[in-house]
Amino acid sequence: MLNILIVGAGQCGNRILDSINNKAFGGGRFSKYYSKQKFPSRVETIAVNTAINDLKEMQYTKAKDRLHIPHLHGVGANRIVGKQCFIDNKDLIMRTISERGNFDVAFVITSSSGGTGSSFSPSLIKELKNEYDFPVYGVVILPFREEGTIYLQNSAFCLKEMHNSGTDGIILGDNQFLKYAGTDIQSAYDGINSMVAERMLFLLEALDSEMMMVTDLGDFKTVMSGGAGIATIGFAKGDGNNSIKSIIQESLSPNGLLFSSNIYEEGSRAMIILRGDRKYLNIDDISGQIDKLSSHIGHVFKGVIIRSGEIPKVLSVITLENTVELESLYTLAVEAIQMEKEKHDRMALQKETGTAFSKIDGLEPQY
Amino acid sequence: MRVDHVVRCNLILIIILILSISTASAFNRYDENIYKGDGYQINNYFIEVFSIKSYEDNRLLTINIYKLKSDGTYEELIVTREIISNKKITKYQDGIVEIIVKEKNCTSTIATVDITALGIDVENFQPVKGGVLKAKFIGEPSLLLTKEVDKTNVEIGDTIRVTIKAKNVGTGPAKGITLNHGTTPGFTFKSAIYTTYPEELAAGNPDYTQMYIYEMEAAQSGTFTLIPATVTYYCSTYDSEYTSNSNSPVITVAKEAVETSILELTVTPDKTELRRGEKVTCTVSVRNTKDVPASTIRLDMIYPYNLTYESGCKDIKIIDNKPVIQESVYGARYENEYDYTFLANEVGIFNITAKVSYKDGVNNIINETTSDMIYVVEGEYDYLKEYPLYVYIAPIIIISVIAGWLFWRRNQFKM
Structure with a gap:
């Protein structure tokens, strides 16, 4: 049995972590009262945030698993402040993690755009890599x-710092790509959180299954070490009528991926896990699709988990050599940085040339 | 001279009158045809053509005269017989009574005679076939008189109708009947309804004859035995007068009723079937049915142990833990209703009694009335009491454990 650590940093990380815990309870609103979490491994979850309100909003994560870093009510999306805050509270965070025992793998879930998660995660991964020898993966949600x-x-900057932090891989999710998961912004966020949580749980099961023809943590590490250290996860499930072939294809299609990518062009390595009743899992179809994918990207790990009576589900983990979408994101980021810099310069110049307030310098009010 | 003439004329008239009277008392029947063996009855005397014997061209007629007796027998009287002009004359004489039968003609089967009776007030005379054996004794009359009243318990001022009837239970006719209905002190004669009673009642009629009807009014209270009615009558056969008295009905006359008040009560529950724990409201209606006020009224409710008085109208006061209504006066024709609400504590069948006591103007009166039966069945949740304690304790423990678990669990997730 694997020992797995999942850290949710910042608001986004907290919510995805809470959704993972909810699904581990069974997914019901009140399941936490009568159900036990059904993680396949020993999973420790820790939510870290400087905003206590975000921690309080969590419903399915135990209070002892919520670590509040006192810094007013958040770092206000300021990564410099956030990073300093992490440095100031690093001992508390690392002590909290160490108290949870030894782990075989860790996942740090965060948003790349916010304050606490964006600034804490690269530093936290770096600290974890410095202190422990288990692989640490970032699960990063783009804005x-x-x-x-x-x-x-x-x-x-978050992605860059995380990439340089020594992480064993970054799994990308993209809000921009997934925003159609809900009809409004709240349901969209909830839908994205739920999608990420569902895939994470599937992944954890795939890493720790004792059945034959399954993948394991080693396979996952190999996959994640491929490419540019950037990966995404695909997922699809059947309805009992469609073939496993089509389900695999859907999981690899843009509709099934957390991050927009043409995996046949951009993929480096992949791991595909199939789960469901034996009757749905046609080996020829599966082999055909695996062969097709491997002919494009190279090696593909395959795992099959038999579950009687269950409709088929497919999880795919694909590492990417390069990604057009990420390039475009960075292009936009550069423009954004330039815009912010220009604004900053303008304000500095304005401060030097004086403002309307300077017009009354030296004068006193007369009554 | 003139005076003598007048006296002489008067004497002549007196003699003529006396003679006419004595002539009027004689009874004569002429040319009466009587067959041999038959006879002729005059009162209780019987003249019988005993025999007609023939020899040569002559007929020898034998007339016997009998006297009938009350026991049904008869006595042949001693008569004298003489023949004048070949006609037989039979004569009986006893004192002033004299019966003479003169033969006028005679065949072998029938005799034609003249009958003269003197000294007899003849009431009954008739030919009788079969001779003396068929004659009937004429007896004395005896009137049975009854006095009937239409009511025997009356109050002063009430009218009583009195009916007097009579029946001749004797063997002879009653004649010259006069009636005295008999006025009883304490009653006032009001009017005669029927007065035409007969002067004569023949014997042998089994039915009563209505004699007199009158009405009288009770004038005094008390118990009165009416004075009997009296009839007087006579029978000329025996030349006697008789008197008969009726019975004497007893009449009780109460004092004149004094007008008093009467309070009528009704108790009406709003429902007759209810569950334990429910309430029943009884409406007590009190009504003075008279024009006289009632005073010192007290209305009590008598209800069983399984009811508890809950509330009622503003007139109700609690005295000794019981609802009581006290009023000084109920005026004439006064009506009122009072509501009482009771709580049914126990299962059972019972009724509620309203008891009113009051002074009706003369006496202290107590009147009670009872409602219809009221059925109290088990309450909606009474069956819960039938279960053992653990039935309730166990769920409470389970719920408590669950609640504790939820509270503990909730705190695990509360920051």
Whole structure:
């Protein structure tokens, strides 16, 4: 049994972590009262945030698993402040993690654009890699492109710092790509969180299955070590009528991926896990699709989990050599940084040339 | 001279009158045809053509005269017989009574005679076939008189109708009947309804004859035995007068009723079937049915142990833990209603009694009335009491454990 650590940093990380815990309870609103979490491994979850309100909003994560870093009510999307805050509270965070025992793998879930998660995650991964020898993966959610310049530049620097932090891989999710998951912004966020949580749980099961023809943590590490260290996850499930072939194809299609990518062009390595009743899992169809994918990207790990009576589900983990979408994100980020810099310069110049207030310098009020 | 003439004329008239009277008392029957063996009855005397014997061209007629007796027998009287002009004259004489039978003609089967009876007030005379054996004794009359009243318990001022009837239970006719209905002190004669009673009642009629009807008014209270009615009558056969008295009905006359008040009560529950724990409201209606006020009224409710008085109208006061209504006066024709609400504590069948006591103007009166039966069945949740304690304790423990678990669990997730 694997020992898995999942850290949710910042508001986005907290919510995805809470959704993972909810689904581990069974997914019901009140399941936490009567159900036990059904993680396949020993999973420890820790939510870290400087904003206590975000921690309080969590419903399915135990209070003892919520670590509040006292810094007013958040770092205000300022990564410099956030990083300093992490440095100031690093001992508390690392002590909290160490108290949870030894782990075989860790995932740090965060948004790239926010304050606490964006600034804490690269530093936390770096600290974890310095202190422990288990692989640490970042699960990073990219922002809506129209959310603003600060979020874009935060994302750019977060990803870069995380990539340089020594992480064993970054799994990308993209709000911009997934924003159609809900009819409004709240349901969209909830839908994205739920999608990420569902894939994460599937992944954890795939890493720790004792059945034959399954993948394991080693396979996952191999996959994640391929390419540019950037990966995404695809997912699809059947309805009992469609073939496993089509389900695999859907999981690899843009509709099934967390991050927009042409995996046949951009993929490096992949791991495909199929789960469901034996009757749905046609080996020829599966082999055909695996062969097709491997002919494009190279090696593909395959795992099959038999579950009687269950409709088929497919999870795919694909590492990317390069990604057009990420390039475009960075292009936008550069523009955003330039815009912010120009604004900053303008304000500095304005401060030097004086403002309307300077017109009354030296004068006194007369009564 | 003139005076003598007047006296002489008067004497002549007196003699003529006396003679006419004595002539009027004679009984004569002429040319009476009587067959041999038959006879002729005059009162209790019987003249019988005993025999007609023929020899040569002559007929020898034998007339016997008998006296009938009350026991049904008869006595042949000693008669004198003489023949004048070849006609037989049979004569009986005893004191002033004299019976003479003169033969006028005679065949071998029938005799034609003239009959003269003197000294007899003849009431009954008739030919009788079969002779003396067929004659019937004429007895004395005896009137049975009854006095009937239409009511025997009356109050002063009430009218009583009195009917007097009579029946001749004797063997002879009653004649010259006069009736005295008999006025009883304490009653006032009001009017005669029927007065035409007969002067004569023949014997042998089994039915009563209505004699007199009158009405009288009770004038005094008390118990009165009416004075019997009296009839007087006579029978000329025996030349006697008789008197008969009726019975004497007893009449009780109460004092004149004094007008008093009467309070009528009704108790009406709003429902007759209810569950334990429910309430029943009884409406007590009190009504003075008279024009006289009632005073010192007290209305009590008598209800069983399984009811508890809950509330009622403003007139109700609680005295000794019981609802009581006290009023000084109920005027003439006064009506009122009072509501009482009771709580049914126990299952059972019962009724509620309203008891009113009052002074009706003369006496202290107590009147009670009872409602219809009221059925109290088990309450909606009474069955819960039938279960053992653990039935309730166990769920409470389970719920408590669940609640504790939820509270503990909730705190695990509360920051």
